[in-house]
Amino acid sequence: MHSLIAVVVLVGYLAAGFDDPLTHLLFWGTVAGGFGVLILMTATSVAVIVYFHRTPFTGETALHRRVAPTISGVLLAVVLVASLDQFPILLDVDPGSPARWVIPGGYLAAALAGLALAAWLHRTRPDVYARVGSGADAPTTAASVNR
Numbered sequence: 573m574h575s576l577i578a579v580v581v582l583v584g585y586l587a588a589g590f591d592d593p594l595t596h597l598l599f600w601g602t603v604a605g606g607f608g609v610l611i612l613m614t615a616t617s618v619a620v621i622v623y624f625h626r627t628p629f630t631g632e633t634a635l636h637r638r639v640a641p642t643i644s645g646v647l648l649a650v651v652l653v654a655s656l657d658q659f660p661i662l663l664d665v666d667p668g669s670p671a672r673w674v675i676p677g678g679y680l681a682a683a684l685a686g687l688a689l690a691a692w693l694h695r696t697r698p699d700v701y702a703r704v705g706s707g708a709d710a711p712t713t714a715a716s717v718n719r
Contacts, residue, residue: 603675621638659676660672
């Protein structure tokens with residue numbers, strides 16, 4: 573299956589008029605992956621801030637609960653915005669090219685689809701929504717499995 577996917581990607585790449593898969597395909601894949609990791613790190617920093625705001629702990633210092641997560645969240649957001657601003661350079665495309673928005677647009681579309689699915693689950697299947705993030709060991713009920 574992996575080889576079939578690789579062939580389809582390479583044929584599509586060549587059909588689009590690109591001639592050097594190593595330069596563009598590998599490079600663009602690396603940029604896309606790095607940008608995705610940066611998005612996840614920024615989102616995680618925000619999630620830590622929200623978690624500690626909602627969940628009071630008596631044993632944690634303010635440095636660990638508020639200061640460090642806020643600093644990391646702000647700095648990662650700055651790097652994320654700078655990366656987005658410099659995406660044409662990272663992809664080696666013309667600044668006016670629509671190609672500069674393909675990767676960030678894909679991540680945005682995936683995030684919006686995930687939020688839409690979460691909203692749908694929250695509205696139609698609150699029992700499933702309540703278990704999201706609980707892990708594989710979360711108790712399940714036959715009613716939620718058979719739906």
